Amino acid sequence: MTTPIKTAVELSACREKLQAERDPQRKVISICAGTGCRASGAIKLGDALRGALTEKGLDQQVQIRPTGCQGFCECGPLVVMHPDQTLYQKVKAEDATEIVEQGLGEGQVIDRLLYQDAEGKSYRKESEVPFYRHQKHLLLANNSKIDPTLIDDYLAVGGYGALAQVLAEMQPEQVCATIKAAGLRGRGGGGFPAGVKWETCRAAPSADGVRYIICNADEGDPGAFMDSALMEGNPHSVIEGMIIGAFAIAHPGQPIGYVYIRNEYPLAVERLRIAIDQARERGLLGKNILGSGMDFDIQINKGGGAFVCGESTALMASIEGFVGEPRAKHIHTVEAGLYDKPTNLNNVETWANVPLIINRGVEWYTDIGTGDVSDNPWGGSKGTKIFALVGKVNNTGLVEVPMGTSLRQIIYDIGGGINGGKKFKAVQTGGPSGGCLPESLLDLKVDFDQLTEAGSMMGSGGMIVMDESTCMVDVARYFIKFLAEESCGKCVTCREGLRQLSAIIDRICAGKGQEGDIELLEELSTVVMDGSLCALGQTAPNPLLSTLRYFREEYEEHIRDKKCRAAVCQGLITYSIVAENCNGCMICAKKCPEKAITGIKKEVHVLEQAKCIRCGICLDVCKFDAVLVE
Amino acid sequence: MDSQKLETILDKHDRQPAALLAILQDIQEEENYLPKEDVQQVAKALSISLARVYSLATFFSSFSLEPRGKHICTVCMGTACHVRGAPKLVDHIRREFDVPETGTTKDLNLTLETVNCVGACALGPLLILDQEYHSNMTPAKLDRVLKPIKQD
Structure with a gap:
């Protein structure tokens, strides 16, 4: 039973007592147990570590601390060894025994679990890893230090x-x-x-x-x-x-x-x-x-x-x-x-x-x-902002930076650039009310006013990175469809306008776009913005208008040339087998749900276009770059 | 739902109309959907119109007025999951399990639902099968995850 704290003096006394009880040199293994790391297996890992400690009779000396999100979701589950702050990434339950046996002694480090950058350089401490080094953790600072289910942990850090x-x-x-x-x-x-x-x-x-x-x-x-x-x-x-x-x-x-x-x-x-x-x-x-x-x-x-x-x-x-x-x-x-x-x-x-x-x-x-x-x-934007850096970027996760940090710093210095060596195309900020910003605006300083000027907005801080394999028409289609479904229906312009916008973009993506569609989209967008009561309708066309502003040529290609350069829109693409690369492994033929691919072992396969539903499974499973989509 | 259980839920929320959303959530948690009789009973107990209860039950996407399947498969359709190929997952599950528009298979084995974002965007596309999260999904990986259910 805990006693209530009745005055400010009692609160300070309680904090001092908690701090005195805590040995800063005590060994603590903190495990990120946010939603992301849980999806990557953090719970099993925690159990395994507890089991390994008990087996070695160390469960009293070493504390396990499940924490909230530490940000670097891409490399989860994350483990930080206190007090020396060694960061282990992508830790699996199978690694638990090794951590307990070889990671707890003075100066002991398990090299294979350290974070390694693209050049193969490894980093020991959390603060040294590039993903964290360029950030400024104020709001997230305590996430790795406290067990969120214990108020004493919060009191102990002030x-x-x-x-x-x-x-x-x-x-x-x-x-x-x-x-x-x-x-x-x-x-x-x-x-x-x-x-x-x-x-x-x-x-x-x-x-x-x-x-x-x-x-x-x-x-x-x-x-x-x-x-x-x-x-x-x-x-x-x-x-x-x-x-x-x-x-x-x-x-x-x-x-x-x-x-x-x-x-x-x-x-x-x-x-x-x-x-x-x-x-x-x-x-x-x-x-x-x-x-x-x-x-x-x-x-x-x-x-x-x-x-x-x-x-x-x-x-x-x-x-x-x-x-x-x-x-x-x-x-x-x-x-x-x-x-x-x-x-x-x-x-x-x-x-x-x-x-x-x-x-x-x-x-x-x-x-x-x-x-x-x-x-x-x-007159300005003060403090830090947390962004969710996600999509086609190498280091996905939560990023806290001072207001005014440039998109380039966030995406390249912290995010480690685009994955798979592909080319950056756009970054979407501000959620469904925001917009897509092109490469030419990468040096934009991110704050409330500059993002709005560029046709996007801060929103709650989602930052979705897109590369050359993302179709901007499809992205606009996604957001408009999302908002059409989420419109509460009170205002006619929002309810019906978004449905019509959605139908026109659907048509464009299906290869049935017509001359004049772009102008129609723009005109209808104005009506939706002007005639809606709340911010949902008033800002709904933003993703569409910003992609039209910066990526108009993609819309034109969809309509005039019936081409989707990112090879995303199902109505505009075809899959085929590249004969020189196909070694007849049969995996695509086996996985094709429509049996559209045929061929015998060790011989070049054939894809029958009439049967193909463009699900893309063949492309996913082929290990030899023998499936081409264009 | 047996009437005793429903009474407990109603009492927990002091029979306040303001708690209507929470009451319906509690019923769905027990029953997996909102049975017609319970919805009627709630309207009566709170002295509000049946229309008001239904307006809420149909407005919020988390409610189902039809029984849902034994297994619930939720595909995240957030932006990050979308650009990494979530729509392909939905197409694939529809095909493999012959899921109709309503989302639940005829044998009540599986309900396929989509959700706008579950907040694990860094690991998309994400699929939640019976409350267990599966990250970085592809149609090919999906077959392995869904295998036990198919045999069920």
């Missing part, structure tokens, strides 16, 4: 210290002013200054003093998973941010907290639930938090798999038990949001930034990033 400081030394207005001066802008994509939002919500009248504090964890952008990583890896940082927000926005009134989280993130839901329970047990949520007189608690609401619920008014409708349809915002949600009360909604990553700003100060924070926010909170 957790809830910012909250104690705020409650003991600051006035609510001062906290709002601090967040405003730091230039913290909404990380969910909108980029609205959080401090301004907080002040407006605080100033909005509420007869009974109720103000809702919501964390938007409905991370719907496909290709983005930084919010899930924060909730899985360091849930208390989000909770601490929310409590500070509750004080700043609603004290001495009645703040009420909600986290609206995607149902597709079962692990994040579980971790957050554990964290909230533990915070409650310790008195950090509930009545009279740290003796401040403030009562605040947080409830978790799970979403139902609707992208539009990431939109603030739709999200609030969903919390109230209605379908997630956005409403017109003549009156802002900060004045009348959830149950018509003043409501402040921020994204997960925004909340996680709050304790950092309080702990380290405005000056330190504004030194990171672009522009000048001293007079104008819109």
